[in-house]
Amino acid sequence: MFWMKKKNVGGPESIPAYVARLIGDEWGKLPRAGDHWAEYLMVTRPRANGGDDLDVRIFDKWHATEKKVHVLDYSSLDAHPDLVLLEGSFNKKAKKSAIKARMTT
Secondary structure, three states, rough: OHHHHOOOOOOOEEOOHHHHHHHHHHHHOOOOOOOOOOEEEEEEEEEOOOOOOEEEEEEEEEHHHHOOOOOOHHHHHHOOOHEEEEEEEEOOOOOOEEOEEEEOO
8 A cells, every 4th residue: 555655764844843953053054046946855864873873965856956966765875975965864763853055156
């Protein structure tokens, strides 16, 4: 049944409200999208420590499409660090995060 399908874990997804709240003031450090509607997406992967923490990268879908980068998972952005706007980790159960804006040059 369609509601029982497993979600594509780690693939690009919209940023849930709880993650947006955890990010807090870091949103203000993002560059403003002047010529397009920003559509921020996130990709995640389990952290190496084996706990409930997830590594996360947040990017603008429009910029990725413009540069012809197909973001399928977390590692898709390894070769394109310029597309990563925010990066870090979060734990949904503990409601903690360490997600920071990346400094662009």
